[in-house]
Each structure stands twice: as C-alpha cells, then as structure tokens.
Amino acid sequence: MTRWSWRWCLVFLTLSACSPRPKVTVTAQRIVIRQISLESVQLAVRYEVHNPHPVAIDIQEVNQELELSQVVAARGHLEKPVSIPARKREMLEVSMTIPFLPLLPPVKDLMLGKSVRYQLTSGMKLKTVLGAETRNLLREGNLELPLSPGGGIAGISRMRLEGGPAGTLLF
Numbered sequence: 722m723t724r725w726s727w728r729w730c731l732v733f734l735t736l737s738a739c740s741p742r743p744k745v746t747v748t749a750q751r752i753v754i755r756q757i758s759l760e761s762v763q764l765a766v767r768y769e770v771h772n773p774h775p776v777a778i779d780i781q782e783v784n785q786e787l788e789l790s791q792v793v794a795a796r797g798h799l800e801k802p803v804s805i806p807a808r809k810r811e812m813l814e815v816s817m818t819i820p821f822l823p824l825l826p827p828v829k830d831l832m833l834g835k836s837v838r839y840q841l842t843s844g845m846k847l848k849t850v851l852g853a854e855t856r857n858l859l860r861e862g863n864l865e866l867p868l869s870p871g872g873g874i875a876g877i878s879r880m881r882l883e884g885g886p887a888g889t890l891l892f
Contacts, residue, residue, distance in 0.1 A: 743773035745805075745847055749860040750812070751839065753803050762828070766841060768858075772805040774850050780870040789827040789837050790863070790890065795819045796833045814886075815843075823871050833891055836863040 756763040758810045766785060770779050784797035797817030805811045821828050827837045840861040845852045 742851060745773065745778060745849060745854065745856070746771045747845055747858060748854045749841060749843060749858050752839075752864070753814075754866075756817065759821075762819045763816060764795070764797075764819065765816050766843070766844075768813045768815070768843075769810060770805050770813055771810045771885060772807060775808060776807050776850050777804050778850070779848040780813065780845060781848055783813075783843060785817065785841060785843040786838040787817060787819070789819070791838070791840075792824060792825050794827070802839065831864065831866050832843055834866065836865045838862075839864045855889075 730745075741867065749784045750767040750769050750832060753765045753767050754762060764787070766787075768783075780799065780803045783797075786793060787795045787797075795817040798862050799813075799815055803811075803813055819828070830837050838861070841858070842854075843858040843860075845856040845858070846855065
C-alpha cells in the first residue's frame with residue numbers, strides 16, 4: 722500500500738472509533754397491582770428494555786425502591802437474570818409487596834380514593850457486548866386506585882375472601 726492509502730485507513734479507523742455506540746434503553750412503563758390481601762398489596766413494575774446490539778444481553782440485577790408519601794413502602798429485586806434477544810424490545814416485570822400496617826396513612830388514603838404521591842427508583846446492572854453497564858431510573862407521580870361511584874375498586878368483580886387468619890382477597 723502507498724503512504725496515502727495507509728493514511729486514509731488510519732483516518733477511517735479513527736472516525737469509526739468515534740462513532741456513537743448503540744445503547745441499551747430501559748423505560749419504567751407502569752406499576753401494576755397484582756393482588757390485594759388484607760395484609761398487603763403485591764405490585765409488579767413493568768420495564769421495557771430495548772437491545773440494539775446484534776447479540777443478546779443479560780439483565781443481571783434489578784433493585785428498586787418504592788416510596789409512598791415520602792415513606793419507603795417496599796423494595797423489590799429481580800429473582801434471576803433475564804436475557805434480552807438481539808435487536809428486540811422485551812417487557813420485564815419485577816415484583817414487590819407493600820405491607821399495610823407500617824403504611825396505614827398512605828394505604829388508607831388509597832382505599833378512600835385519594836391520590837398518593839409515589840417515587841420509584843430503580844438500579845439495573847446489564848451485561849452487554851460492550852461490557853457491564855448500569856441504568857438508574859426514577860419515576861414519580863400520583864398513584865390512585867380506580868374506585869367505582871358505588872364503592873369498591875372499579876373493574877373488579879366476583880371478589881371473595883379466602884384462607885388464613887387474615888384471609889386473601891381474590892379477584
């Protein structure tokens with residue numbers, strides 16, 4: 722190769738190294754109520770993960786904390802690592818349980834149809850082709866149960882009380 726060819730190769734390699742690398746994006750989509758019992762509320766936080774890489778990535782760890790009315794209500798974590806296929810968007814759910822007794826004022830407000838301020842912080846550890854990455858997310862807003870005008874939670878029918886000393890409400 723001539724001297725100019727080597728220079729052009731060097732310029733091309735330098736420019737390609739400076740190009741932006743594709744990044745995995747994670748979005749906290751919503752908080753879903755899975756089950757309400759007389760003792761607690763079980764929630765699932767749904768995340769959308771987009772993997773732009775040509776190979777699968779692994780979500781190694783998710784740690785999340787939910788505050789209701791500025792009080793830590795629950796913590797949740799990913800039970801086992803999850804793989805996201807190459808160039809795909811996948812939904813990921815992480816569960817957490819909010820006990821009623823320590824959080825009586827915010828839970829009472831929710832049951833009465835009032836809006837309760839929440840803040841969800843999440844930390845995610847990813848294993849990608851480019852190495853280990855972390856994502857920190859913050860989602861906040863107002864949480865309220867959809868109550869029907871006649872009383873009770875809207876959209877829930879055939880509610881029954883079952884089992885144990887405190888029982889469990891099933892929908």
